[in-house]
Amino acid sequence: MKPDNQRIVITGIGLTSPMGNNLSEFREGLLNNGSGITHTEIRHMGVVAAGLCKFDETKYQPKKMRKRGTRAGAISIYATNEALADSGIQFDSVDKNRVGVYLGITEHGNVETENEIHDLYNTHKMDVSFWSHHHNPRTVANNPAGEVTLNLGITGPHYTIGAACAAGNLGIIQGVQQLLLDEVDLAFAGGISESTETFGIFAAFKAQGALGHHEDPTKATRPLDLERNGIVVSEGGAVYVLERLSDAKKRNAKIYAEIIGYHSNSDASDFVLPNTERQIECMQMAIKKAGIDISEIDIVNMHATGTTQGDIQECQAVEKLFGAHKNVHVNATKGFIGHAMGAAGALELAGNIPSFTDGYIHPCKKIENLDPQCAISGLVNGEKVAHDVKIILNNSFGMLGINSTLIIKKY
Amino acid sequence: MLSNEEVRAKVLDIIADIALDDDVTAIKDEVALREQLDLDSMDFLDIVMELKKRHKIEVPQEDYTKLASMKSCVEYLAPKFNS
Numbered sequence: 001m002k003p004d005n006q007r008i009v010i011t012g013i014g015l016t017s018p019m020g021n022n023l024s025e026f027r028e029g030l031l032n033n034g035s036g037i038t039h040t041e042i043r044h045m046g047v048v049a050a051g052l053c054k055f056d057e058t059k060y061q062p063k064k065m066r067k068r069g070t071r072a073g074a075i076s077i078y079a080t081n082e083a084l085a086d087s088g089i090q091f092d093s094v095d096k097n098r099v100g101v102y103l104g105i106t107e108h109g110n111v112e113t114e115n116e117i118h119d120l121y122n123t124h125k126m127d128v129s130f131w132s133h134h135h136n137p138r139t140v141a142n143n144p145a146g147e148v149t150l151n152l153g154i155t156g157p158h159y160t161i162g163a164a165c166a167a168g169n170l171g172i173i174q175g176v177q178q179l180l181l182d183e184v185d186l187a188f189a190g191g192i193s194e195s196t197e198t199f200g201i202f203a204a205f206k207a208q209g210a211l212g213h214h215e216d217p218t219k220a221t222r223p224l225d226l227e228r229n230g231i232v233v234s235e236g237g238a239v240y241v242l243e244r245l246s247d248a249k250k251r252n253a254k255i256y257a258e259i260i261g262y263h264s265n266s267d268a269s270d271f272v273l274p275n276t277e278r279q280i281e282c283m284q285m286a287i288k289k290a291g292i293d294i295s296e297i298d299i300v301n302m303h304a305t306g307t308t309q310g311d312i313q314e315c316q317a318v319e320k321l322f323g324a325h326k327n328v329h330v331n332a333t334k335g336f337i338g339h340a341m342g343a344a345g346a347l348e349l350a351g352n353i354p355s356f357t358d359g360y361i362h363p364c365k366k367i368e369n370l371d372p373q374c375a376i377s378g379l380v381n382g383e384k385v386a387h388d389v390k391i392i393l394n395n396s397f398g399m400l401g402i403n404s405t406l407i408i409k410k411y
Numbered sequence: 412m413l414s415n416e417e418v419r420a421k422v423l424d425i426i427a428d429i430a431l432d433d434d435v436t437a438i439k440d441e442v443a444l445r446e447q448l449d450l451d452s453m454d455f456l457d458i459v460m461e462l463k464k465r466h467k468i469e470v471p472q473e474d475y476t477k478l479a480s481m482k483s484c485v486e487y488l489a490p491k492f493n494s
Contacts, residue, residue, distance in 0.1 A: 063431035068453065130464065133456045 004246035008176045009411060010256040010353075011248050012089070012241030014082025016075055017347050018051030018234050018337045022082065026347075027354045029336060030362035031384050035218035036337045037232050043118070043199045045206070049213060049220030050196045051234025051338030061151055070138050071111060072194035073147030075237035075343075076103055080148045080188045087241040088253065089186070091152070100184035101145040101158035102174040103239070104167025104191035105342040106398070108160065109139030111197040144192050156184050164398025165303070166264065167191045168238065168345025169406045173262045175242045185247060192237035193341035201341075205231055208272070210307050212338075221339070223304035223332050224311050224374040225367045231305050232338030238346035256353055257408040260391075261290025267401025274310050279317040279403055283395065286405035290391075295325045297407075298389040299361055300378075301348050303397045304332035305339050314397070315374040323377045329385060330378045335365025345396030349406065355389035356410040418489045419481065425461040429454050440481040466492065 015022065018036025019029035029036065040050045057066050057074040060081040066074055080101070084091060116132055124130040137143065145158040157178070163170040168191030175189025195201050205211040212221035212230035221232040248255055263285035267275035287294060300322055304311055322328040333348040340347050355361055366382035394406045413421075419440075427435045430448045438447050445451075458478060462468040468491045470478070477487035 062449075064429070064449065064454075067431060130460075133453065133460070 007245040012087025015238040079239040104171030166404035169404035190239035191346035221306040234338035261407040282403040
């Protein structure tokens, strides 16, 4: 057993998602067949399905700062402040030099750039003297994490981790590592996304034949369903307060879970298509590093974006590793909230954490017509299942073949 | 031909859209804007940009100090509004 100062725990959770602005709202939707996906008008795209968040952007920051900053910054500030409040930490007495902010993102800067180019061409007749002086601080990749430090007066390190759709897990992993290295004593770690405010991401998925659609927006993305036709782009953010167990115990913190293992690797095979073997290796390494047996895992949360090929590849990986283990239940979250890009892994982990206390495993959003190639053992479809959950394994995979697995254990 | 009051009103409109958390109705014209409102250098660049976008008025960098107070804004900008 590792000493307490080498064990990292989650002591606060803050989030905004298309299906709720705190953990209990989000969980309620997951347990009761909710949906956060709606039809919305996107520049150049017309009406498309998307997962949009509705939270009070100025709950934790003045209106002027919201206008100066970005949507990603607003999401980050909201989720971080909510996590901080949830943790019960007296932030005034914390040494701000020893606090770090580590947020995973798929991309950043596209929203601002698209908007400015639009204005340049449509309003300012190509006169670049109208280009905004806010462009640089809004588009630097660290912007979302930087806005958090400005908001909370944090003078420790901050940066974002660009890891495609694996970024939510990678942000958390970075926070864990920085605590273990003794670089900080408190880490705000997670993932965020403002992707729904660009048209480019929608147009690109459409060009790939991967933009999910349906006349009923709540059915626009149907992971593992035979009739699935692609991804719904969503925004959102989930930020965790991470501390060493020794520090959490000292202040009698409420502890959600311990992070007991993780791994990240690369497919090295394709820009876009996933690789079953590398996904298996990633999960196996995380399980090995966690020092557990596969049979001890209660929930595997799949990445499952709703693409034809991606879902099949991942189901092959999951079935191969877990199919023989009756204790392992498998769920997926994107059918409820779409693909929250940089926030996905972090939000999807959050969705499962209440299992430790409410005794249920949330289902996949009801799959009406399960693809036979995705009919994996242990799939929890449409209805929650009662189960004593102790260990959750969370997968997120992204473009350019980035894979990540995070394992947490009930404390 | 705009009166000084009208110029002041147009400048106040711009400032109100920038100092979003402040009450701009009670500002004193003689006192520096930065001492009465929460405005920093990026906000002053916003003011310059809005003058350009809304009123096609150019303020060169060497003249930025002329925007320090409402009084100096009106003195400096009235001729530009009326040119």
